[in-house]
Amino acid sequence: GIQVEQSPPDLILQEGANSTLRCNFSDSVNNLQWFHQNPWGQLINLFYIPSGTKQNGRLSATTVATERYSLLYISSSQTTDSGVYFCPDDYKLSFGAGTTVTVRA
Amino acid sequence: NAGVTQTPKFQVLKTGQSMTLQCAQDMNHEYMSWYRQDPGMGLRLIHYSVGAGITDQGEVPNGYNVSRSTTEDFPLRLLSAAPSQTSVYFCASSYAGTSGQETQYFGPGTRLLVL
Numbered sequence: 671g672i673q674v675e676q677s678p679p680d681l682i683l684q685e686g687a688n689s690t691l692r693c694n695f696s697d698s699v700n701n702l703q704w705f706h707q708n709p710w711g712q713l714i715n716l717f718y719i720p721s722g723t724k725q726n727g728r729l730s731a732t733t734v735a736t737e738r739y740s741l742l743y744i745s746s747s748q749t750t751d752s753g754v755y756f757c758p759d760d761y762k763l764s765f766g767a768g769t770t771v772t773v774r775a
Numbered sequence: 776n777a778g779v780t781q782t783p784k785f786q787v788l789k790t791g792q793s794m795t796l797q798c799a800q801d802m803n804h805e806y807m808s809w810y811r812q813d814p815g816m817g818l819r820l821i822h823y824s825v826g827a828g829i830t831d832q833g834e835v836p837n838g839y840n841v842s843r844s845t846t847e848d849f850p851l852r853l854l855s856a857a858p859s860q861t862s863v864y865f866c867a868s869s870y871a872g873t874s875g876q877e878t879q880y881f882g883p884g885t886r887l888l889v890l
Contacts, residue, residue: 711884
């Protein structure tokens, strides 16, 4: 099955900083999504983005399907951005370990 | 819409007991999936379904059964609980769409402790 590599595995930010999370895929991307799991365990869909760029407030995502990667940009980070970010590609596949983001006040 | 609901929120079992984790969605989604989440291991797929009457195995199906008799419901059965099944279980659903799976929605999770 398709392999997903997320980087960095851990990220510590000062409130207000910007950051970029990356997902690399071993095969074609078809149904890429970005999820945020907050510290209480709730999983929230941020973007459904099989290709192109989308923005939602301080967050934006870009997927370059032909080069098999996707980026999630967090601007002006807030403590509520803390948690784990996942980028699965298909409902038939497991998620990886994700990127753990800690935003310090 | 209630979205994806899961019951119970928390359960304690003894080794060898059986139980069913319930999952329901009211969005008429074709695709439904069950995951387990253990510390530091992301979400691992247990079973999934592409529609009523159709199920298939994911990465870690051993010890679990599923069925999909209706579009709305996708219960997960633990046949004989083991301590290794202590985990947080998530159910998810998504619309099939015209070009493949679309946005996936998750339930709040069920915390299971097997003693």
